Amino acid sequence: MYKPTIGMEIHVELKTAGKMFSPAPNEFSDKPNINVSFIDVALPGTLPKLNYQAVELALKAALAFNCKINQKMHFDRKSYFYLDLPKGYQITQYTTPIGYDGYVMIETDEGEKKIAIERIHIEEDTCKSIHEEEKTYLDYNRAGIPLIEIVTKPVIKNAQEAMAYLTKVREILRYLDVSDVKMEEGSMRCEANVSVSKTKKLGEKVEIKNVGSISYVGVAIDYEINRQIDILTSGGIVKPQTRRYVENKKATELLREKEAQNDYRYFPEPDLALIEISDDKIAKIQNIMPQLPDQLRQKYREVGINEPTIKALLSSKDLVLFFEEIYEEKTALVAAKYLISGVLKYLNKHNLCLSETRLGADDYKALINYKVAGELNDQQVQEVLIALLEGKGSLDENIAQIKDSNVDDEAEILEIIDEILAVNQEQVAAYKKGNDRMLKYFMGQIMQKTKGKVNPQKAQKLLLSRLS
Amino acid sequence: MQVKKDKVRYVSKLCKIDIEDNIDKYYEEFTAIMESVNKILDAEVDKDILIVPNQNTNRFYEGIHTDKVNKIFAKVENGYHVFRRWKND
């Protein structure tokens, strides 16, 4: 029985103002060679300048992935020739990655699993090259954009785990706000190293590069595992290769054979000062660290929010931040419910994000309090919510309007109750024999008759007085 | 450590310098320098490495600015720095 072993390498573009080692803007641009400095094209005489913001973001990520921190670190040069590498070497971290020995918890069919992170290091991106028929076009906008590379140990057992891991990493990075983590735009790119073996000794590994989405990673890994097993069972040998995923074939294909061992000639970068990360700095970063999805998930479970609601909440960072802003243990259940059934539904329907609506946190909190106090019914909450999302009137105005149209007069409510009881004698008899469910039936009738514009608690009180 | 001629060839490929026309001369000079370099192997050491003398730490920059460097490229098409494409790439 062949067992697959998978290690993942994820490159993530950091959301900084400037590039890793130059002051050119780190911005996406449709126009080539716009965000480029002398440093990015390696003009003779230029020297790298270290962007502090990038170090801070990388530190934040390393801490979030439970890494140990190299508090004395330096950069190294990784040398190879390629036309997208302006200096002939890439500045990266080889011997002192900012973070090492970390982990991420993922959920699998067999429960929670710890994915060991070997290292997280900082490096610079290469330039973009576009090959056409007769020409090669170079765009240095990407050259020097700060990246972190997150490398796992070879501990992933199958495609599902790989996808769960990627999803979790993306979720964490999004919460940390260190990156856009958009795989389709290349701000998150992943490579999977896949091998299969019958024994404890790992098989020859094949690298799958730059797959465009998390689900494709799953397909690519499954394909690759099967390909390798097929080769081995038919008596062949798996060659160390770099392969790429081809979407329309749902298959991997050969990109290049790996040469014996790439001789990258790493040595410490002498153009950059050493970096010391103080205990103080680490404490400061930890203080501003947002609550991560796992912590939130735990908290929401404890107050009894159901799993689908938790999942829906955590899938949108905007939503969960909004939720956290108004979070109170005693109203959490109701607040969560209307965020999903009201707000999220509205957002999805109109293809909006929360910040594009007029809904304020204070108003939402007050609205939920009305509901919890029993002053509004479900339908009314939904109506006010839509009004608030669309910016139609203030909360007070909306509430006043509902109260105006409410059937509030006791005599009027009693009149309606009497009408209902009169035409439902059978049910009244059943109730009197002890069938409590009938109460719900009568309440439903009342709500229908008043089009929901009655305070349910008040109505029930009056109903009970009539039935007794 | 004795250097083999194949190693010199390997290194020349690694740094993209073609020395085949003069391999013997390069090999001889290479060996001569390595003879001198090898003397460092005798040195007794028990200290940590020194990357840059007089080391400063934590030197960073803040802020951004743009240098538009388009003009330094000789061959620009639609903003791209452009090359004739290599046959075998």
Added chain:
Amino acid sequence: MVIMCLEGGKMTNLLDLELIKIHELLKEGKIKPIDLVEECAQRIAASDLNAFINLDFEGARAQARALENKKVDNILFGIPIAIKDNIVTKGLATTCASKVLADYVSPFDAKVIEKLKEKNMIIVGKTNMDEFAMGGTGETSYFGPTKNPLNKAMSPGGSSSGSAAAVAGGLVPLALGSDTGGSIREPAAFCGLVGLNPTYGRVSRYGLIAFGSSLDQIGPLSRRVIENAHLFAAINGECQNDTTTASEKPFVVSDIENGKKYRIAVPNFCLTKVINADVVSVFLACLDKIKAAGHQVDFVELPYMKYAIPLYQVIALAEASSNLARFDGIKYGYQASQYDNYDDYVTKTRTIGFGTEVKRRIMVGTYLLSSENVDVYYKKALQVRRELSDEIRLAFQQYDLIVTPATVSTSLILGKDRNPNEIFLQDLLAIPFSMSGHPSLVMPVDKVDNNPIGLQIAGRYYDEKTIYAFALELEKNVRGDESV
């Protein structure tokens, strides 16, 4: 004393005057910057030293004219200067004496150039050098060797060959060189000049085309010690574009204190057989003068100095192999015209673009960093570097200065085939201070058969002021009031 001639009402031989005299004449309005520029132009035109690769007299004249309306506000105002051709200058080609950069024009000025321009110095041209500063005689230049003005059959030393020759030959009063393992100090010694390799981190390397990044420093070449100090003061200081520069308070000439007595260490290593007997005897005579002047001189043991050459070969060549990787013909510089693919293109560009010495050094450096060698050689070298640096630092706890001969011998004859190690050997005594990052200055102390012999004076980190103070006193002592 220099005789100033008056020809048709115009003063000539201004360039032979001391800097302070030129400054006074400018200040008094007796001469104008353009007079200095014209004299430079005449002398360079008449010179056969091959000291310059590119000249910019059009720019220099325009600048000189523009300065006529400005106040002479500092001692370097209006003074022509020559710049080693590995320091980039906006609009004026910077070639590194290599075919690979033969037509390269930088779109920006090096930090030191900005600083010289702030002082209103006039850049007249870019000086010849060993290709990419790799060499010790100037002979590896793509543009041919530079001659020593004191004896044209001899090398002016290297790699700052043209800068030294231009100053020693009276073509310019001052020049900038760069030093990785003696590239300012050796030519200073061979041309009878004063040359400073500043503390590592004193002078911004932004705009210096890198050779060995952890060793490279830009420094001044001059005829007199005080002139050297003025130029150093102008170029030193922290730089936002070079994160290896020091935040130390910059050196100013008024920091130099006179009349102090110093404790001076002399490494026993200076008397080893490798060093030419003439050089040793001049050195010992010089030590006697120093002692006679009331300074304390002790011989000390610095055992790691003997690893200077292999140490330099490992660190400088490894760094060089990486620093020169950017010359691939993709972005700038020489481009091969016939090629099959990327690999072929880069290989042809580099094979044709680089000279033999550069190729050899890149290969050795690449070898030293490749696969298993990085631990055997490179890591070992970084450890030896720490041992040597600590040893020197320790010596500076007890001594104010360390003095040694500048070079192993006197100047070398041009056009001779040499063992590739021979050139490295000249820098045996310069390299230790490059490795530890300590400042050191070379100044002329005597001549043998008309070949100058220099003394190297090293000081504590950022303590160039003590080196200058001592050198000023010694200059007076050995040269009296006599001028060049």
